[in-house]
Structure formats: C-alpha cells, structure tokens
Amino acid sequence: xxxxxxxxxxxxxxxxxxxxxxxxxxxxxxxxxxxxxxxxxxxxxxxxxxxxxxxxxxxxxxxxxxxxxxxxxxxxxxxxxxxxxxxxxxxxxxxxxxxxxxxxxxxxxxxxxxxxxxxxxxxxxx
Amino acid sequence: xxxxxxxxxxxxxxxxxxxxxxxxxxxxxxxxxxxxxxxxxxxxxxxxxxxxxxxxxxxxxxxxxxxxxxxxxxxxxxxxxxxxxxxxxxxxxxxxxxxxxxxxxxxxxxxxxxxxxxxxxxxxxxxxxxxxxxxxxxxxxxxxxxxxxxxxxxxxxxxxxxxxxxxxxxxxxxxx
Numbered sequence: 001x002x003x004x005x006x007x008x009x010x011x012x013x014x015x016x017x018x019x020x021x022x023x024x025x026x027x028x029x030x031x032x033x034x035x036x037x038x039x040x041x042x043x044x045x046x047x048x049x050x051x052x053x054x055x056x057x058x059x060x061x062x063x064x065x066x067x068x069x070x071x072x073x074x075x076x077x078x079x080x081x082x083x084x085x086x087x088x089x090x091x092x093x094x095x096x097x098x099x100x101x102x103x104x105x106x107x108x109x110x111x112x113x114x115x116x117x118x119x120x121x122x123x124x125x126x
Numbered sequence: 127x128x129x130x131x132x133x134x135x136x137x138x139x140x141x142x143x144x145x146x147x148x149x150x151x152x153x154x155x156x157x158x159x160x161x162x163x164x165x166x167x168x169x170x171x172x173x174x175x176x177x178x179x180x181x182x183x184x185x186x187x188x189x190x191x192x193x194x195x196x197x198x199x200x201x202x203x204x205x206x207x208x209x210x211x212x213x214x215x216x217x218x219x220x221x222x223x224x225x226x227x228x229x230x231x232x233x234x235x236x237x238x239x240x241x242x243x244x245x246x247x248x249x250x251x252x253x254x255x256x257x258x259x260x261x262x263x264x265x266x267x268x269x270x271x272x273x274x275x276x277x278x279x280x281x282x283x284x285x286x287x288x289x290x291x292x293x294x295x296x297x298x299x300x301x302x
Contacts (some may be wrong), residue, residue, distance in 0.1 A: 113293060
C-alpha cells in the first residue's frame with residue numbers, strides 16, 4: 001500500500017556511523033502488518049552519482065550511504081527534513097525511515113554538490 | 127582547437143596577459159610537473175574561496191566557497207599521498223608560476239569589489255577558471271600522463287572539477 005500524501009508525516013531516525021559500520025539494532029527498526037523485517041539498503045556514492053539513483057524502500061527500512069569519492073558528500077532531503085551530514089571518503093552514514101512520510105517519494109541531493117540528485121520511494125508493509 | 131590556443135584561453139581566464147611567456151606546452155610537461163600545476167591550481171581556487179568567505183555576505187557564495195576549500199584540499203591530500211607512495215616530489219615549473227602570477231592579479235581585482243559586484247565577479251571567475259583548468263586537465267594533461275595511478279587520480283579529479291564547473295554555472299545564472 002502506498003502512503004497517503006496528505007496525512008502522513010515522517011521522521012528520520014539518524015544513526016550516523018562511520019567506517020561502514022551499521023548498528024545491528026537498526027536492521028530491525030520496525031515491523032508492520034506481518035513478519036517482514038526491515039532491511040538496510042546501500043547507496044554507493046561514486047563519481048558524483050548516487051547509485052542507485054532511484055530506490056524503493058519499505059517503512060522502517062534503513063539506507064546506508066557509502067562514499068567512494070575522494071571528496072566528502074552528503075545525502076540531504078530537498079525539503080531539508082533530513083540530512084546525513086558529511087560523509088567522508090570511504091565512510092558511511094545510515095538513516096532509518098521509521099515513521100510515516102508526508103510524501104512517499106522523497107527527493108534528495110548532495111548539499112555540497114547540488115547537481116547530484118536521487119530519489120527514494122517509501123511504501124509500507126502490506 | 128590546438129593546445130597553444132587552449133593555453134591562451136586558460137591564461138585569459140586566469141587574468142593573464144596573452145604575452146605572458148610559457149616555457150613549455152602543457153602536453154610537454156612530465157608527470158611531476160603536471161602534478162605541480164594541478165596542486166597549484168587547487169591552492170589558487172582555495173585562495174579565491176577564502177577571499178569569497180571574507181568579502182561576500184551571500185550564503186550561496188559561502189556554501190560554494192566552503193565546498194571549493196573542502197574538495198580541493200581533499201584532492202591535494204590524495205595527490206600528496208600518492209606522491210609519497212611513489213617516492214616522488216612535484217616539480218615546480220613555468221606554468222605553475224604563471225598560474226600563481228595570474229591568481230595574484232585576479233585576487234587583487236576581486237578584493238576591490240563588494241556586495242553583488244563581488245559575488246557576480248567571483249562566480250564568473252569560478253566558472254571560467256574551472257572551464258579552463260578542466261580543458262587543460264582533460265585535453266593536455268590526462269592524455270600525456272604516463273603513470274597509471276597518477277592518471278587515475280587526475281581522472282577522478284576531473285569528475286570533481288566538472289561538478290564544480292556545473293555548480294559555478296548554476297551560481298552564475300542565479301546571480302544574473
């Protein structure tokens with residue numbers, strides 16, 4: 001089921017980590033309507049691109065951004081509702097999308113390099 | 127466009143007189159001289175950025191300038207690390223000196239400006255500077271670099287500087 005644009009709000013649970021470490025507790029951030037477990041998706045930042053540029057996740061899932069570029073990057077919501085902060089070369093930061101979103105499609109970019117853009121689509125567990 | 131024309135374009139972008147003497151064509155520089163030119167070009171843009179932080183009151187200019195400092199310092203750190211690993215040292219050369227001379231003139235020009243006049247001039251210079259340097263790196267340096275690791279670093283650097291060029295272009299259009 002897709003989220004309703006008008007009545008949902010969302011919150012990012014920031015769990016910034018460095019050196020590509022993700023805390024195990026993040027991996028089961030939330031379960032809804034069944035036994036499907038939340039998972040952590042990985043987005044590689046490489047050659048000034050988010051890979052993949054389009055990602056579909058479920059509510060409660062986490063995303064871990066890994067920076068393979070020499071220079072620091074960020075993953076920052078266009079509406080500024082969440083931000084990973086600076087991600088250094090060969091380090092990572094993760095966020096858990098733990099509450100309902102206003103809009104199931106979230107566009108984000110690198111605050112330092114605005115030409116880098118990507119998109120997340122959030123669905124809930126059926 | 128031949129290499130000589132590119133150099134002249136670059137020289138103009140850096141605020142130099144076209145009569146400035148350049149001892150060697152960029153394509154004739156060895157890897158260590160090319161590394162020195164690139165390192166110098168990074169330091170020059172860091173200087174421009176510090177000037178922008180000191181003079182401008184525009185938040186976008188500040189954000190851009192901080193990105194220039196952050197990125198160029200990161201690239202130079204990688205370059206120094208690679209040179210250390212290779213047991214080599216960058217070699218100063220006429221082109222590096224010419225770039226520095228041009229930057230001194232440009233900084234003098236920019237430092238006399240204030241407000242929107244400074245912001246517009248800084249953004250335009252960043253666009254022109256990155257275009258010129260990217261042209262040199264892509265067409266004169268990368269094809270002639272012999273060491274594979276140095277070439278890889280320059281290819282990564284070019285991606286970064288092209289993103290800067292695109293960012294500067296956005297800034298120039300916004301300030302119009």
